[in-house]
Amino acid sequence: MAADTTRPVEPEKLHTIADLDRIFSLQKKAYRNSPYPSYEQRIASIDKLIAMTESNEEKFIDAISADFGNRARHETIIAEIVVTLSGATLAKKNLKKWMRARGVPTPVHMLPAKSKIEPQPLGVVGIISPWNYPLQLALAPAIAALAAGNRVMIKPSELTPRLSEVLREAIAEQFDESDCAVITGGVETGQAFTETPFDHLLFTGSTAIGTRVAQAAAKNLTPVTLELGGKSPAIIDESADLEKAADSIAYGKLLNAGQTCVAPDYVLTPANQLEQTADAIAKSARTMFPEMDTTADYTSIISDRHFARLKELANEARDLGAKIVEVGSANALHPQRKMPLTLVIDPPAEAAIMQEEIFGPLLLVLPVKSRNEAIEHINDRDRPLALYWYGDDDTARDEVLQKTTSGGVTVNDALWHVAQENLPFGGVGKSGIGAYHGAAGFETFSHMKPVFYQSKFASGGLMRPPYTAKTDKVLSFVRKIL
Secondary structure: OHHHHHOOOOHHHOOOHHHHHHHHHHHHHHHHHOOOOOHHHHHHHHHHHHHHHHHOHHHHHHHHHHHHOOOOHHHHHHHHHHHHHHHHHHHHHHHHHHHOOEEEOOOHHHOOOEEEEEEEEOOEEEEEOOOOOOOHHHHHHHHHHHHOOOEEEEEOOOOOHHHHHHHHHHHHHHOOOOOEEEOOOOHHHHHHHHOOOOOEEEEEOOHHHHHHHHHHHHOOOOOEEEEOOOOOEEEEOOOOOHHHHHHHHHHHHHHHHHOOOOOOOEEEEEHHHHHHHHHHHHHHHHHHOOOOOOOOOOOOOOOHHHHHHHHHHHHHHHHOOOEEEEEOOHHHHHHHOOOOEEEEEOOOOOOHHHOOOOOOOEEEEEEEOOHHHHHHHHHOOOOOOEEEEEOOOHHHHHHHHHHOOOOEEEEOOOOHHHHOOOOOEEOOHHHEEOEEOHHHHHHHOEEEEEEEEOOOOOOHHHHOOOOOHHHHHHHHHHHHHO
16 A cells, blocks of 8 residues: 555664675575576576566555655656556566577687687576666666576665565565565665675765765775766757757656756856746746645655755855756745756856756856867866767767767766666766676676687697797797787
């Protein structure tokens, strides 16, 4: 029932560090006993996740909304349910091909030997998922890890305790905990999770916490995939259709009230259309949310602490002279722990909002005098997780793509490269390490083991000691054919 998901989670249901260690030991043992699950076993695991997601959809929607205070139902369906099922369907369709050994060319002087890359499960994979998309960012990497033949342990965020408990129960109904389990618990359990000697650890969250996770994993030489964040730019080229660009940017910013790692953080627009750009984005927001102050379609900020941080960013920028445009009534929204779309126009460089990742419905609108200035602005900062470019000038587009580095790019829209499961998703530099989704996810959670199959007709023995004039002749021949 929906009412159950609104209750606080009972402390006795949370996992202890002893529970964490016990389940990890079970999974390590299960891996040793069956280190290479069959294609059929892996498909069965994916089917379990699909069935679990579909049968618990309403519980997930209600729990997430309760954790947020209010989360738009359709946003949860689109960004959590549909995206998860899309990834699972792609994995099922392609798994047989992904599991197949891949032949690679063998040099002429090594023939008739054969060379292959053979995907092998790593073992036990740990997944630390965030609060902003607590279902999708737990299950999407789990699907990839199970497809690759691993056991999986998921540690959700403490900020979404209701969803975490519903997910724990749903996973436990479908899986033995030796195969897949959700670990709930507080900060101490979370810290212990990062220090567990997994065979691979995936973390999604902030750069600051990601740094600590990487340091903890390094103690065990655990390889990590870090999906972080940063300040993702949206560039409006002079050739762009401003109205369409504004519609896209407004949607990308307001989905989940801006609490999205790839949400546009700031807009770079030609200086001569700064006000026009801000007006167009504001108009688009009003069209999407004509009754923002009262609608359940507009999502709340996750916690009082995050809400206070966002207000402080906006207030400081205002005090430093930035023009502030609010789309919606702050007086009506703030008591609901909601925040209007707040356009912060051309603040000074020293404003905190110019340095920190926003992660909420505040949007910087900044003027640039040229394409080169836009490129320099991006390159003077940490490499972003996403970049968005709007325009019809292919030469300008290609110049921006070639001269900037970002985790991913969507051209003439926002967010969509993340939903395209055939594209790897990941960051670069401080926005992340590694990638997953689709085939990239399968390979992230596999050891792509190189295997050299020597032929019984091999001539390698001709180059073994004792070295003679015959060895020189063989080496001379080999060097000629290289």
